[in-house]
Amino acid sequence: xxxxxxxxxxxxxxxxxxxxxxxxxxxxxxxxxxxxxxxxxxxxxxxxxxxxxxxxxxxxxxxxxxxxxxxxxxxxxxxxxxxxxxxxxxxxxxxxxxxxxxxxxxxxxxxxxxxxxxxxxxxxxxxxxxxxxxxxxxxxxxxxxxxxxxxxxxxxxxxxxxxxxxxxxxxxxxxxxxxxxxxxxxxxxxxxxxxxxxxxxxxxxx
Numbered sequence: 063x064x065x066x067x068x069x070x071x072x073x074x075x076x077x078x079x080x081x082x083x084x085x086x087x088x089x090x091x092x093x094x095x096x097x098x099x100x101x102x103x104x105x106x107x108x109x110x111x112x113x114x115x116x117x118x119x120x121x122x123x124x125x126x127x128x129x130x131x132x133x134x135x136x137x138x139x140x141x142x143x144x145x146x147x148x149x150x151x152x153x154x155x156x157x158x159x160x161x162x163x164x165x166x167x168x169x170x171x172x173x174x175x176x177x178x179x180x181x182x183x184x185x186x187x188x189x190x191x192x193x194x195x196x197x198x199x200x201x202x203x204x205x206x207x208x209x210x211x212x213x214x215x216x217x218x219x220x221x222x223x224x225x226x227x228x229x230x231x232x233x234x235x236x237x238x239x240x241x242x243x244x245x246x247x248x249x250x251x252x253x254x255x256x257x258x259x260x261x262x263x264x265x266x267x268x
Contacts, residue, residue, distance in 0.1 A: 091249070091265055093119060093126040099168045109256030118143075118261040121154070121253025131161050131246040132267060138219040138249070140265040144179075144258060146212030153178035154260050155252045156219065160244040168196040172250075173242050175219065175228065177207060185209045189226065189237050202226075202237040 095112040098104075109123015119126060142154060157174035173191045188203025208231040209215060219228040225238040249267070253260030 091267065092129045094129055094165075096125045096127055096165065096250075098124060099166065101167050107256045112251075115261075118263045119251070119265070121251060121260040121262065122258065123254060123256030125157075125250050125252040127159070127165070127248050127250040131248055133246055134221045134223055134242055136221045137268050138217075138221075138265070139268075140217050141214050141263050142217060143214050143261040143263075144209070144211050145261070147259075150255055150257055151178070151180050152253070152255045152258045155254075157250040157252065158221075158242045158244065158247045159250050161246050161248065170195055171244075173201075173244075174250075175226075176203075177209070177230070179209050179211075187230070187235065189240055201240050203235075205235065207231075207235075208233050 093112065097111065098108040107123065111124050112119060112121050112126035114120070138156070144152075144154070154177045155174050157169070157172050159169060159172045163169055163171055170192055171194070173189065175187065175189055177185070177187050179185045185206050185208075186203070187205055187207045189201045190198040191201055192198050210231065215231055217228065217230055220226065221242050223241065225236060226240050226242075227234065227236050229235070251262060253262075
């Protein structure tokens with residue numbers, strides 16, 4: 063599985079997940095569906111655009127980015143599901159992308175949580191960072207997490223000024239001193255590989 067950072071291109075279509083207009087309290091988000099980056103050297107299938115099915119954001123090899131920018135402190139809550147038909151390795155990544163990053167090229171600046179798995183059932187979560195190139199540096203992790211393939215998984219992420227704390231299906235992890243280094247950032251989600259279908263629902267920030 064490739065873990066190189068990539069942003070997925072020009073804004074193609076507006077994908078709405080809730081109203082995204084509240085100014086206080088929990089709120090669902092509006093998304094932009096992004097194509098594959100035009101400078102990518104990935105030789106395999108490029109997947110399908112992110113889209114909405116029955117209220118779920120569907121990720122199948124391409125990314126979705128929030129229309130609004132955010133800052134720390136921030137709490138994210140969502141539910142995700144990997145369809146049981148999967149037959150290959152893959153990952154779900156939650157990325158924090160500074161607002162100066164172009165939307166049509168591979169990301170060279172981002173910090174992200176990568177939840178990866180193997181068909182054998184092995185899982186790994188890590189926090190990685192790109193700083194000036196598309197090569198990723200691992201800041202924290204390599205730890206197994208509870209992934210329920212074909213079933214809903216609960217995720218909460220807390221971004222604080224002194225670290226990142228997140229919980230997957232009741233299993234809590236803390237990455238002390240790992241922080242999002244950007245004043246303002248978009249939230250970007252990527253589901254890999256293209257043969258896999260990731261569902262994301264009830265995605266709110268507060």
